[in-house]
Amino acid sequence: MLKKRLRLLRSTPFRLALAFGLLFILAFLVADIITYQLLKRDLAQALDDSVRDTYSIVAATYSSEEEEEDFVAAVATYARLNNPEDSIFLLVNEKGERLAGNVSVFMAKDGLSTIEAGDIGVKGDDRIRIQAGTVGGNRLIVGESYSDTNDLERIALMSFVWASGVIVILACGGGAFFAARAQRRLDGIERAMSDVSAGNLARRIPLEGNGDDIDVVAGQMNEALDRLSALVEGMRQVSADIAHDLKTPLNRLRMTIEQAMQQSGRGVDVQPFLLDAREESDRISATFEALLRISQIEAGARKxxxxxxxxxxxxxxxxxxxxxxxxxxxxxxxxxxxxxxxxxxxxxxxxxxxxxxxxxxxxxxxxxxxxxxxxxxxxxxxxxxxxxxxxxxxxxxxxxxxxxxxxxxxxxxxxxxxxxxxxxxxxxxxxxxxxxxxxxxxxxxxxxxxxxxxxxxxxxx
Ligand SMILES: Nc1ncnc2c1ncn2[C@@H]1O[C@H](COP(=O)(O)OP(=O)(O)O)[C@@H](O)[C@H]1O
Ligand SMILES: [Mg+2]
The missing domain is CATH 3.30.565.10 (Histidine kinase-like ATPase, C-terminal domain)
Structure with missing residues (x-):
């Protein structure tokens, strides 16, 4: 079992599947990072827009110095209705006294800036995006926590992590599945070929019949095996024919020699028998020479x-x-x-x-x-x-x-x-x-x- 696993790891289809899986994961990660960065930028932009909008809305409630009381009351209402952990509102007069707000007094430069929640005594460790400016002689500061943005970013990140996990599993699992399938067919080829090497020339590689590349190669190997076995069969036939046909002249030769032996025992001249025997053996040797010559010509070296x-x-x-x-x-x-x-x-x-x-x-x-x-x-x-x-x-x-x-x-x-x-x-x-x-x-x-x-x-x- 372990040996089989190790072999799968070494197999070309599995390595290919693995390489493609890794490539796929890499591509997905790059896409992830790009999407995440774009999302982050968009979210930051949206937060800036929201802070600026809120600032404009609050600032718009100021109409004139005479009705400053109304403006202060409006800011105080915003401050009261909002949790400082989500949104902060602050109105400070020229003397640095707080007129309204849900945070203690702090200084901020004009325009957009980012501060730590802890620095102004707000709970939580999120940062706050603020917009500061002067309205009717007083400093107005409006801010929004990054917490929503951070939450969205976290959700996006988590979904990417999960999707990556699923892709890794799919890529590896799918790769292993296809690799195992290809491996099974290569194993079939291997078994067939080792059977043939062991002498079973009638063995052929089983075909799937779907005409894919492995089938095409296997089909060609089968054709080669057909030709090979036909050749071997032909050779076998030829050797058998030769052995059979040479038995006759060899028997004749033996009979001539035996006759010669009998005759010499009776004191008869054996010269004619010896001449016969020589002729017969010459014929046999000529046959062998011709056989060799045919084989040499068939080998094709003379071409x-x-x-x-x-x-x-x-x-x-x-x-x-x-x-x-x-x-x-x-x-x-x-x-x-x-x-x-x-x-x-x-x-x-x-x-x-x-x-x-x-x-x-x-x-x-x-x-x-x-x-x-x-x-x-x-x-x-x-x-x-x-x-x-x-x-x-x-x-x-x-x-x-x-x-x-x-x-x-x-x-x-x-x-x-x-x-x-x-x-x-x-x-x-x-x-x-x-x-x-x-x-x-x-x-x-x-x-x-x-x-x-x-x-x-x-x-x-
Ligand atoms: N021109 C021919 N006319 C009739 N039979 C022939 C002719 N040529 C060959 N054969 C036949 O084909 C056989 C094989 O020929 P070949 O291989 O030359 O062997 P061999 O001539 O030694 O008998 C011959 O034995 C003969 O029976
Ligand atoms: Mg002839």
Missing amino acids: ARFLPVDLADIMSSVAEIYGGVAEDNGQSLAFATRPASPCMVNGDRELLTQLFVNLVENAITHCPPMTSITLALEAGDGSFTATVADDGPGIPEAERELVFRRLYRLDKSRTTPGSGLGLSLVKAIADLHGAQITLGDRHPGLGVIMRFPAQQQGQGT
């Missing part, structure tokens, strides 16, 4: 060595070299269709040559005599289409994807020489060059169609 090469040039040299071989086999080979200008692509000359050699060799080995093999190259919009076609038996629709798998051979080809890696290598080389490869039916025959992207301007050397 760094790509140079602009002319596809037409490569195809015509393959056609030239294998023309004789096909003829010896009673077949014909022609590079019929080719554009007038060079067909430049970025690639590896050796690998591309290997690609066309494999396809031509396949046509030669898997087709009967009298077959005509044709190579064609056409320039399209930003791409070149290379075709190697024959009018032999072709590959059934259902097996056209399977023949790209390592070691896969059609049943009828079991007797012809080969390891079932030729088309896997073709596919690896085409993929490395960004070329699309499809196997088509020529009615009759097989057509291998590859679309190579043309070399871009400024690409290569």
